[in-house]
Amino acid sequence: MKKFVICAIAAALLVVTTNAQKAFTCPEANGQFEDPVQCDKYYECKDGVAHEKLCPDGLVFDESIRKVNKCDQPFNIDCGDRTELQPPKSNALCPRRNGFFAHPDATVCNIFYNCIDGDAIENKCTAGLHFDEYSGTCVWPDSAKREGCQETGKKLSDGFECPKSAPLDPSGQAVAHPKFPHPTDCQKFYVCLNGVEPRDLGCQVSEVYNEETQRCDAPENVRGCEDWYKEADEKKN
Template sequence: MFKCSVLLLVIVSAVLAQFKCPQRTGFFPDLAQCDLYYVCSQGAHEQKLCPDGLVFDDRDPNHERCDIPANVDCGDRTALQEPKPTNGCPRANGYYRHSDPAACDKFFNCVDGEPNELACPPGLIYDDIDSTCAWPTDSKRKDCTKSKKDSLDDGFQCPDGDTEGPNGRTLPHPTFAHPDDCQKFYICRNGVMPQKGSCSEGFVYNEDTFACDKPANVPGCEDYYKKKN
């Protein structure tokens, strides 16, 4: 153990001896290890290490900043410190895919080794290459390209593809007529998550305008409230 400690000290000392401050003051990256950097002050330097899971952002030598790897271009600085994994966290800090392979829409935000479970918005999956939520078709993650469609208790599912509104623009949360009830309709949150909706008393759903309207303006629903009463 003593010999290993001495060897490590020699290696670290050699690395420190090789590094030269590019400027007298600032924060500068190690040439080989992305989570290692140096603090230069008056030409003297001190070696520092980002928290496990984060890497040094070298874009501005006047700012000391560690960030997730997805936000930093490490280039050839591919070496990293030894990981400090915990249950759910491959490294102590950062964003990681869920431990359940089937939970494609969930992920962990790890802070000091503590995993915090988060969920993507409806219809999106977690892309662990970009550390963000993305549509399955846009994601670089290939084990979750197919997502199970949600269904309501009456069997309704949001249709595939975009839905254009009266102005020709894609509707972010399109609505659809109920097949049997003029007052009711369906909402597709983000185009994929089905939800039931209903017009106020005295109004019916108009599938041409994607909005609630007077019964007289909706063919087939003119006498809806007369029949209902």
């Protein structure tokens, strides 16, 4: 009797497995194809036989990618109606094992984490920007619209305010988002969104702001900032 029950269970499992394999029909004999309901699941077809696969936790599948690895960040892929995902494998800083995620403290808006197989690498947005999980990038606060983040006012904490009269371009038109150098820090500068909303920004390390070109530049190209990083190193030492 026990042998009969065991055989019956084994037969039932075989039927379930066989039905699951038959549930997906390979569109072509060979290739990788998306699951119709789960965005991080796909099928690898070999000689017309489908083998179920999962993307690494946090990534989703896009069969249009012309690479062997067709799993990518969710903000790069439109899953459409494929809304289901595998259960998350999370830890303190990584809601899923892979991806870009906001700081767990909702009031910390300029720090985010790049999670790679569960290891979190901390990143910081350029001054004045907030991290946006929907795009995976740092954007202006009014674009991110993060709850718990304070909107920048008309006056920055260091006292900078946008001038009432916007500077003009060579054609005599008002500059939409004028930039201004920081009075004491060669690496920093200000930008006035629409001429009225001040933001403080900064060049990457090794560069300083060039008021003439309105761009970040090498220190030797900016008068008065040639030794900016040399002086900073001396102060540290």
